[in-house]
Amino acid sequence: MPKTNIRTLAKxxxxxxxxxxxxxxxxxxxxxATKERxxxxxxxxxxxxxxxxxxxxxxxxxxxxxxxxxxxxxxxxVAINGIESVAQxxxxxxxxxxTHENFAKEKAILNELKSGRVDGVLVSVARETKHPNHISALxxxxxxxxxxxxxxxxxxxxxxxxxxxxCGYIATKHLIERGCRKIAYLSISKNLSIVNERLEGYKKAIxxxxxxxDKDLLITCNNSEGHNHAAIKKSLSSKNRPDGILASVExxxxxxYHVCKALHLEIPANVKVAGFSILPSAAILSPPVTTIxxxxxxxGEAAAALLFKILEKKDHGPENTKIILPSALIIRGST
Amino acid sequence: MPKTNIRTLAKxxxxxxxxxxxxxxxxxxxxxATKERxxxxxxxxxxxxxxxxxxxxxxxxxxxxxxxxxxxxxxxxVAINGIESVAQxxxxxxxxxxTHENFAKEKAILNELKSGRVDGVLVSVARETKHPNHISALxxxxxxxxxxxxxxxxxxxxxxxxxxxxCGYIATKHLIERGCRKIAYLSISKNLSIVNERLEGYKKAIxxxxxxxDKDLLITCNNSEGHNHAAIKKSLSSKNRPDGILASVExxxxxxYHVCKALHLEIPANVKVAGFSILPSAAILSPPVTTIxxxxxxxGEAAAALLFKILEKKDHGPENTKIILPSALIIRGST
Numbered sequence: 001m002p003k004t005n006i007r008t009l010a011k012x013x014x015x016x017x018x019x020x021x022x023x024x025x026x027x028x029x030x031x032x033a034t035k036e037r038x039x040x041x042x043x044x045x046x047x048x049x050x051x052x053x054x055x056x057x058x059x060x061x062x063x064x065x066x067x068x069x070x071x072x073x074x075x076x077x078v079a080i081n082g083i084e085s086v087a088q089x090x091x092x093x094x095x096x097x098x099t100h101e102n103f104a105k106e107k108a109i110l111n112e113l114k115s116g117r118v119d120g121v122l123v124s125v126a127r128e129t130k131h132p133n134h135i136s137a138l139x140x141x142x143x144x145x146x147x148x149x150x151x152x153x154x155x156x157x158x159x160x161x162x163x164x165x166x167c168g169y170i171a172t173k174h175l176i177e178r179g180c181r182k183i184a185y186l187s188i189s190k191n192l193s194i195v196n197e198r199l200e201g202y203k204k205a206i207x208x209x210x211x212x213x214d215k216d217l218l219i220t221c222n223n224s225e226g227h228n229h230a231a232i233k234k235s236l237s238s239k240n241r242p243d244g245i246l247a248s249v250e251x252x253x254x255x256x257y258h259v260c261k262a263l264h265l266e267i268p269a270n271v272k273v274a275g276f277s278i279l280p281s282a283a284i285l286s287p288p289v290t291t292i293x294x295x296x297x298x299x300g301e302a303a304a305a306l307l308f309k310i311l312e313k314k315d316h317g318p319e320n321t322k323i324i325l326p327s328a329l330i331i332r333g334s335t
Numbered sequence: 336m337p338k339t340n341i342r343t344l345a346k347x348x349x350x351x352x353x354x355x356x357x358x359x360x361x362x363x364x365x366x367x368a369t370k371e372r373x374x375x376x377x378x379x380x381x382x383x384x385x386x387x388x389x390x391x392x393x394x395x396x397x398x399x400x401x402x403x404x405x406x407x408x409x410x411x412x413v414a415i416n417g418i419e420s421v422a423q424x425x426x427x428x429x430x431x432x433x434t435h436e437n438f439a440k441e442k443a444i445l446n447e448l449k450s451g452r453v454d455g456v457l458v459s460v461a462r463e464t465k466h467p468n469h470i471s472a473l474x475x476x477x478x479x480x481x482x483x484x485x486x487x488x489x490x491x492x493x494x495x496x497x498x499x500x501x502c503g504y505i506a507t508k509h510l511i512e513r514g515c516r517k518i519a520y521l522s523i524s525k526n527l528s529i530v531n532e533r534l535e536g537y538k539k540a541i542x543x544x545x546x547x548x549d550k551d552l553l554i555t556c557n558n559s560e561g562h563n564h565a566a567i568k569k570s571l572s573s574k575n576r577p578d579g580i581l582a583s584v585e586x587x588x589x590x591x592y593h594v595c596k597a598l599h600l601e602i603p604a605n606v607k608v609a610g611f612s613i614l615p616s617a618a619i620l621s622p623p624v625t626t627i628x629x630x631x632x633x634x635g636e637a638a639a640a641l642l643f644k645i646l647e648k649k650d651h652g653p654e655n656t657k658i659i660l661p662s663a664l665i666i667r668g669s670t
Contacts, residue, residue: 046476048449063430071415072615077407084433093452095398096431098419114383117428141381257619280407281614284592286621 004045013041063093064307065118067109069101069126069150073250074278075296076124079149082300083122090308092119101223103128110134114141120307124150127189127223132157144310144319148303149294153193158310160303160323164194167292167327168201171246171274174290176209178335180244180272184217184235186228186252195248198276202246217242221252228252232259236271244335247275253289272335276327287333294327339380348376398428399642400453402444404436404461404485408585409613410631411459414484417635418457425643427454436558438463445469449476455642459485462524462558467492479645479654483638484629488528493645495638495658499529502627502662503536506581506609509625511544513670515579515607519552519570521563521587530583533611537581552577556587563587567594571606579670582610588624608669611662622668629662 006024010017015034023030023038024047030038041047066083068076080096087094095118099106106126111134113121121143123135132155135145139157146158175183185202187195199218206213219235221228232252235242236259247253253275260267267273267287274290282289302323309318341359345352350369358365358373359382365373376382401418403411415431422429430453434441441461446469448456456478458470467490470480474492481493510518520537522530534553541548554570556563567587570577571594582588588610595602602608602622609625617624637658644653 048451048476071406072409072412074407077412080406080431081433093430093432095428096415097429098416116383141383251615254615254619257616261619279616280586280589281592281616281620284589284596284621285616285619286623288621 004042004047008045009038009041009047012045013037061093061117061119062091063095063118064304065095065097065109065113065121067097067099067106067121067123069099069124071096071098074280075149075250075294078278078296079124079300079303082297082302083304084300086301086304086308099126101127103130107134110138113143114138118143120144120146120311122146122148122303122307124148125152125192127192127195130191144307146303146307146310148299150192150194156320158306158319158321160299160306160325161194162294162299162325162327164197165201165204167276167329168198168246169204170201170329171276171290171292172202172205173208174329174331175244175246175272175274175335176205176211178244178268178272180242181211182214182217182240182242183211183244183246184219184242186232186245186247186256186275187218187220188222188249188252190220198246198248214240216240221255225251225255228255229259232256233263236260236263236265242271244272245274247273247277250275250277250279253277253279253291257285257289267334274329274335282330283332285334290332290335291330292327293330295325298325339377339382343380344373344376344382347380348372396428396452396454397426398430398453399639400430400432400444400448400456402432402434402441402456402458404434404459406431406433409615410484410585410629413613413631414459414635414638417632417637418639419635421636421639421643434461436462438465442469445473448478449473453478455479455481455646457481457483457638457642459483460487460527462527462530465526479642481638481642481645483634485527485529491655493641493654493656495634495641495660496529497629497634497660497662499532500536500539502611502664503533503581504539505536505664506611506625506627507537507540508543509664509666510579510581510607510609510670511540511546513579513603513607515577516546517549517552517575517577518546518579518581519554519577521554521556521567521580521582521591521610523556523558523584523587525555533581533583549575551575556590560586560590563590564594567591568598571595571598571600577606579607580609582608582612585610585612585614588612588614588626592620592624602669609664617665618667620669625667625670626665627662628665630660633660 006017006020010020020038023035071077084094097109103126132152139145148160151159151161185199189195219231245256247256256273265271276292278293278296282291341352341355345355355373358370406412419429432444438461467487474480483495486494486496520534524530554566556566580591582591591608600606611627613628613631617626
């Protein structure tokens with residue numbers, strides 16, 4: 001069945017398209033009798049206004065975009081729920097784009113979003129992203145941006161994140177207090193601000209306890225499960241084997257557990273493990289894993305709320321707001 | 336900075352909007368010199384064509400919608416990746432909507448999608464969904480639909496799912512062969528075809544081994560973690576305690592493990608546990624859990640490919656295609 005549009009209605013009713021359009025909008029210029037006729041046929045033919053025609057008239061898409069590195073991660077999947085809960089209340093649609101940690105893809109997505117497809121954009125940057133130019137370009141084009149979790153240093157952008165530096169410090173201190181002297185830090189990027197903030201916190205604890213800094217203990221992982229497994233295995237098989245591991249993201253905790261299992265290393269007897277994660281299975285892993293748990297839902301919620309503040313121009317200058325929601329160390333069997 | 340549109344360009348150049356529009360489209364009607372002038376200013380003012388104006392002209396949104404119960408689930412997060420990989424290759428955008436297992440929300444979303452916002456829709460239905468009327472209404476409106484994983488019985492819709500009946504049977508048989516005599520089946524819905532197919536498979540195995548059918552062993556869970564925890568705890572604390580559990584979805588495996596931990600029940604000594612899941616941590620849980628692993632990426636990929644076949648009208652009648660991709664039983668320490 002072809003879609004009913006204003007043209008179809010006008011033709012069947014012997015009215016002009018302008019009259020039909022005004023009648024559908026309940027305009028005072030149209031008589032009650034005509035409105036009645038138009039509405040009756042619209043109902044009969046199952047007329048639905050075209051969303052894009054409507055967007056074009058209002059210059060509003062009622063849509064926001066969410067640009068993420070991945071969804072197969074507890075943090076992001078819960079943050080999406082937080083964002084979505086706010087958008088639904090506002091009657092907005094959420095477009096989700098995945099960068100798969102690839103900068104070129106992220107840039108192409110943001111470039112495409114200049115076209116008016118969305119009213120605003122929430123971004124958590126890819127591990128490869130170094131510069132904010134593609135984000136500034138979108139803002140210059142009149143599309144507001146809020147960064148969340150994975151923010152970029154030196155950008156004039158609204159941001160919502162957690163206290164990464166402090167958490168890196170607290171988690172490392174905890175490992176040291178449980179007897180670790182050679183703690184490996186598993187990074188997933190040399191660019192990502194959150195990973196570097198966590199690393200700086202780690203370094204602060206190492207300095208404070210006067211442990212020897214060791215470059216071999218800083219392991220850079222990436223987006224390939226195979227690479228990460230090999231890199232962690234190499235470190236845990238070496239003579240200078242670490243006795244503690246701090247994983248900067250969830251998937252590296254899982255990989256570390258798999259490597260320990262393969263190498264028959266006991267957690268926590270041979271190596272203690274802690275990581276940043278809100279994994280629902282954290283407490284039932286073998287052994288239960290110590291985590292730094294981020295308030296993912298709240299971060300998503302706050303980021304979306306901030307974006308709507310900018311869109312609704314309710315506050316003065318929310319474009320520069322930085323919100324920090326604290327995470328918590330949850331100690332379990334792995335340390 | 337206000338957005339540059341065709342009107343701005345026309346005004347600054349002293350040309351008509353029609354001329355500018357044709358020049359931007361490289362029309363033969365416009366002289367090379369004029370095209371040059373238009374393109375130069377368009378570049379200078381960072382002109383981007385309006386996506387909705389463009390959609391309206393082409394009557395194509397280049398967007399598909401994905402309607403899901405939730406994202407915090409390994410199956411769906413991996414299926415999204417499969418869908419997205421196909422859409423990206425086709426140059427399509429993916430709108431993701433979450434129903435949170437709520438039928439009214441699912442209905443409202445599909446109703447909204449009648450408006451031409453998307454060219455086609457992929458749906459995995461909510462646990463509350465019983466009837467396909469809202470799906471048929473969307474199809475009647477000219478928007479093709481493909482159901483995946485959670486399909487509906489008796490719909491004339493393209494579908495991609497896995498061999499749920501067979502897997503329910505194989506998993507139950509496995510539990511029986513490992514000595515279980517009282518196997519509880521954890522359902523999340525009385526409507527969902529996949530849950531019922533898995534249940535029918537379970538019942539077949541129970542009959543085949545002549546175990547007494549027991550209604551108390553059929554536990555209906557829902558979308559509330561608290562309710563599910565209480566229901567599983569009640570069953571595992573009863574005199575007639577099950578010695579085996581088959582969880583129909585991933586989150587119920589996690590809840591079962593938490594309940595067993597709270598009740599100090601040993602898995603697999605006191606109770607054996609198996610479930611439908613592709614949890615990345617399945618092998619490192621305490622103990623590693625036996626799963627029926629669905630080809631989630633492939634299901635997403637096949638569903639998206641089928642939708643594009645319908646959109647591109649390449650095949651005759653792909654609207655009725657049913658694709659079944661088999662799952663595999665992976666035996667681990669929990670059984």
